[in-house]
Amino acid sequence: MFQGTGSDVGKSLIVAGLARAFTLRGLKVRPFKPQNMSNNAAVTEDGGEIGRAQALQARAARVAPSVHMNPVLLKPQSEIGAQVVVQGRSRGNAKAADYQKLKPSLLAAVLESYAHLREQADLVLVEGAGSASEINLRAGDIANMGFARAADVPVILIGDIDRGGVIASLVGTKAVLPQDDAAMIRGFLVNRFRGDPTLFASGMDEISARTDWPALGLIPFFPHARRLPAEDALALDAAAIAKPHAKLRIAVPLLPRIANFDDLDPLDAEPSVEVIRVRPGTPLPADADLVILPGSKTTIPDLADFRHEGWDIDLLAHVRRGGRVLGLCGGYQMLGRSIADPAGIEGPPATVPGLGLLEVDTVLAGEKRLVAVTGTAEGVPFAGYEMHMGVTEGPGRARPFALIDGAGDEGAVSQDGRVIGTYAHGLFADDRQRRHWLARLGAPPSDLAYEAGIEATLDALAAHLEAHVDLDRLLEIARG
Template sequence: MAARALMFQGTGSDVGKSLLVAGLARAFTLRGLKILPFKPQNMSNNAAVTADGGEIGRAQALQARAAGVPLSVHMNPVLLKPQSEVGAQVVVQGRVEGNAKASEYQALKPKLLARVLESFELLRGQADLVLVEGAGSASEINLRANDIANMGFARAADVPVVLIGDIDRGGVIASLAGTKLVLDPEDAAMIEGFIVNRFRGDPTLFAEGMRMIASHTGWRSIGLLPHFADAALLPAEDALGLNAPSRRKDGAKIRIAVPVLPHISNFDDLDPLDAEPDVELVRVRRGQVIPADCDLVLLVGSKATISDLAALREAGFDVDIAAHLRRGARVLGLCGGYQMLGRKISDPDGIEGPPGSVPGLGLLDVETILTDDKRLEAVTGTSFDGVSLTGYEMHVGRTEGADCVRPFSVIGAGKDGAISADGRVWGTYLHGLFSDDRQRSAWLTRLGGTASGLDYEASVDAILDRLAAHMEQHLDLDGLLRLAR
């Protein structure tokens, strides 16, 4: 028997769909149901490696974690990873199937719907309830033709919809009522209820607002959900979360500077550092200067390494990094950041853009050749200082050179990364390095600070438990179960 399903769409991007589905996944799991998350189409450069050897969006990885189930490529059958302002890499059921400009992708979508429905049906055969997350805004009627992410999927799979509005943005009544106004009547008929998210203050003051929304739309209220402050401590789905100002931490002993580049990826590598009270993480944007007093410059992953390297130079960050090293501080590059640290990056086949080669920052004696074979693998090993590690690889390219004789880590019978001769520049292909408490503790000690003793993975689970309790208190979860079909 196929599982019931319920879809959550939003009046816009970043209204809290991903977090809401994660909280519901944990809440219903704690009720004894087997829950599986599903997102037909996701656009994000923040991805996770699945148990079946592919990749999906980080949001679905968090939702699966909330449900206590292994990651599967079928939880996010279409993942778009932006590589330029107009184009993206297209990942279908966990595997790269090519690149497409936005206009080309619109024509591709009808062919992808069958794959999306195939993945959805596979999940429905394995669960009690499938929680489906939409993408962007339900009211983007200009993109409705051939849609596979919102109403196009809901109609094709006959899944009822709950619409989410974000009161923190303002205009939530107009956002929800306006969505009903612009939708095709058959699409609007798929919506059974609404949730108003991120409310702050006395909820009785918006009781009339909730009644007005119900009156204008004909949809039932599922609840007014207060702002959940600990959401900021969970991995973010996309780079919108990087726009928040860097937090000043009184008494922090370590400052780590992270240049924010246009195609930054897997930036959840930063979250465990942000959670440490002894670490002040400074996100440096174009027009700003890397602080002279930082202890470490951290270059994280990139979906378009050569393009982001050019952006780094245009922002003058290369000059800042050179000055940083002259003052005796240190630099660490993760994945794409590692590739940037070398002498040269070559893309002979145009994997990430026009074919060609560019000089790197020259801080490691290595060179990278981008290739079309993508490495996706969870790994365990030992770092250069003898500390055990766990993480994952998700990259294209092969990096070799003289500094590889000093590897960053040993993974099984192989070696990863490189260290400069003076021991102040490190590069590695490993993601998830700082989620490993042993590694994070070793790095904080190396940089002159003290690890808090935080069990990072346990802290994420504790936040998910609190989020589930928050939703049990403020939303009609029994009503949601009745709506699912």
């Protein structure tokens, strides 16, 4: 099990790289994260949803993602509450304090999923959540030491030197952990090192001396990590890629509860495209060629925030100037005439006006649709997935955006063809569909093979870890 001294120390990336490295050694590998918190989710073959990081790790292990790889997924809906997804299906909503009481009852499902994966694999790579040293949350814990102790899984602790204070972070974790928890840790890794590694040799020795944990690797910064889909919304705070010669500008307002934002990654990878992430307090750029309204975990509250920022006025001005708009999932719902939540799924029951750019109305009701899809959009094939709650109907549906294999018409298009809404995620990851959009917006032809690039990056990450981590020692530790 790989735990961290804090959030965003690189646990997800390291597990993905190790999954590919050990798979290349001929082992049957499965990733596992007992509890995750993310609105960036993926659809599984067994009809549920898990964190996007576990889907990437499954891909690294060259297996299909399963709900058992992330049995508890928390999808934040407010500052203090989240939807609780257990083995791929929603169990309702809980505020943070209530969830702390709920956690012990979820351990059985967590251990059941872990046992299911163990039966399939030579090696299970477990990812912790947040910080191993959150002793205030230790009671009933299922994400870090609570799981490690219950399942008797040895732990490797990861520290991030890039943020500074890595010696104190690792040594301090040993200092605050209860003795029985600290005894589960069999070694440590230091991640994201820059510069001459010999200059930190004494630092590695000092950590080992103060903790009695062996050093298992000093991992240099891996610059190609940004080519892989990110799960944590912290990735949205990363510096934008400078593209002074970009031919297209695509603006994306960053909604507070943005979901499935990896829809943007393939556009970021295009040399001719500049994706502008518009933050609160900043207007939508007037010279954008396309505005994308992204997915949202809570459409009605995010629409209220969209209006509070004045982005609705900016968007209408963009349309009047002849600009194009694409609404994805929750963004599609916002573009309609109204959104109704009669059962109070997102909050108090309400019906609110939409942005009125598509002649459709949405009712948030029924079963959540979680399914991989294939079809054609504007005559061009694509493969993606749907992950949404709600039914959208209206005159605009007479002008569908896509034809889904086995399901029929999907999405809606405005009468002038400049505003499009769809429930299909993953459009731009499909090279055929992405090239079609670039052509329609006037960008030069692209030869980017996005999915092939993901595979090449996973291979490079595996080689990177092979060179800097003692993988043989990790296997010895796993074998006990």
